[in-house]
Amino acid sequence: MSVPLSVLDLAPVDAGHSVGESIAGSVALARAAEANGYRRVWYAEHHNMPAIASSATSVLIAHVAAQTSTIRLGAGGVMLPNHAPLTIAEQFGTLASIHPGRIDLGLGRAPGSDQNTMYALRRDPSAADSFPRDVQELQGYLAGRSLVPGVQASPGAGTDVPLYILGSSLFGAQLAAALGLPYAFASHFAPQALTAAVATYRRDFQPSEQLDAPHVIAGINVLAADSREEAEEHRAVVRRSRAVLLFGRGRTMTDAEADVLLDAGAGAQVDAMMTHTAAGTPEDVREQLAAFAAHANADELITAHAGPTTAARVRSVELTAQAVSLVAA
Numbered sequence: 001m002s003v004p005l006s007v008l009d010l011a012p013v014d015a016g017h018s019v020g021e022s023i024a025g026s027v028a029l030a031r032a033a034e035a036n037g038y039r040r041v042w043y044a045e046h047h048n049m050p051a052i053a054s055s056a057t058s059v060l061i062a063h064v065a066a067q068t069s070t071i072r073l074g075a076g077g078v079m080l081p082n083h084a085p086l087t088i089a090e091q092f093g094t095l096a097s098i099h100p101g102r103i104d105l106g107l108g109r110a111p112g113s114d115q116n117t118m119y120a121l122r123r124d125p126s127a128a129d130s131f132p133r134d135v136q137e138l139q140g141y142l143a144g145r146s147l148v149p150g151v152q153a154s155p156g157a158g159t160d161v162p163l164y165i166l167g168s169s170l171f172g173a174q175l176a177a178a179l180g181l182p183y184a185f186a187s188h189f190a191p192q193a194l195t196a197a198v199a200t201y202r203r204d205f206q207p208s209e210q211l212d213a214p215h216v217i218a219g220i221n222v223l224a225a226d227s228r229e230e231a232e233e234h235r236a237v238v239r240r241s242r243a244v245l246l247f248g249r250g251r252t253m254t255d256a257e258a259d260v261l262l263d264a265g266a267g268a269q270v271d272a273m274m275t276h277t278a279a280g281t282p283e284d285v286r287e288q289l290a291a292f293a294a295h296a297n298a299d300e301l302i303t304a305h306a307g308p309t310t311a312a313r314v315r316s317v318e319l320t321a322q323a324v325s326l327v328a329a
Contacts, residue, residue: 003293005326006040006302007033007317008076008188008219011054014309015241022053023063025310030064032317034071037326040104042076042302048117051245058091065099074104076184076302077166081109081127085134086153089141093156105142106164106184107135109172132175139163139179143209162210164217173197173204180208187296188219188304191275198297218296220289222303223279224319225312231279237308242270277306282323289324 009029013022030041043054043061054060057075065073078088088105096103109131111118118125140146141153142161165176165183168190176183183201187194198216205214223238225231240258243266244251253261262270276296278288293301305316320326 003289003298004039004300005037005289005320005324006042006217006300007038008042008044008302008304009054010304010306011043011052011060012241013051013053019053023060025313026053026060027064027067028310028314029305029317030068030071030073032314034068036318036321038071038317038321039300040072040074040302042074042104042106044076045079045082045108047082047111047121048114049245050250051241058088058095061095061103062098065095065102070102072102072104073099074164075106076104077106077108077164079110080107080134080138081131082111082121082123085138086141086148086151089138089153089156092161093142093153093159096159096161097155103161104164105138105161106166107131107138108166132179135163135165135175135179160210167197169193170197170200173201177201177204177214178206180206180211182211182215182217184217184219184302185296186219187276188221188302189273191273194218194276194296202297215300216296216298217300217302218292218298219276219302219304220292221274221277221279221306222285222289222316222320223277223306224282224285224316224323225307226281226315226319228280228284231281231284234307234312235277235279238306239267239270239274241308242273243267246270278303278320282319285320286323289320 009026011026033041043057045057046052047055061073092105109128137147141156144157146152163181165172165181168186202214223231223234243261244253244258247266278285305313307313307316
């Protein structure tokens, strides 16, 4: 398969483990991705979710970058309406100054949280309306051509950190096309508009200083294991954990309670979110990734290795790389 692979690390806090252990797991995953030929690793901004450790995205990137050497690292993404563009320019400008040529900045307009958390973040509920303008303001800071008179990002100005627009609807596709930026579609959890969004982006793309032709990154869950039986065991654990995370209302649940939740309707929703999942042996995963890349008309796949433990996720990264010949098997 000629389409390059990247990794989306959701920085999960596994049951019975600490946040520190989760972050150590993210380091291990990034090192495995680097050793196995992946293009980049991204981390997503989420808030008020005890099972996810990537809320302070730039801090996590800094920590992982200090313990890796060559792989690109970035946000997939920063939820820009939660922040002042200048602050993000300074944070990622600092990262790019420390680790030149290795930092990406993916941008989304969702809150990454619930209504109460939006309040706690001091986010204006209408902030998403200014997302296109905020992206351009941020871009100006990083290019050293500030749109705000008398204000420069320091660090940040002139670092030209590459921007990516994230989305799961036509809005993000249209914005990425208009600004001439790469477009990353969140098909690993919101698959419904994938085909229409990618077609819109490719049709309407306008070349820019950053990018002269469209570049589509599509997300897919991956559960690669040494046997199909092991992969299906991992899928069962992931289905339970996602049902509890999304519909458990903050409760800790036993497997039996999670299964009741799945049977009561959460299962259908979780399965819909996981429509695009490659699972099984390396050979199975290779075929499924190739089919998905063609279906998504993607230039790059970003793989979310959804195994239930750090060891399972690292093994999935390794097996997938071997399967698609990123490294010698």
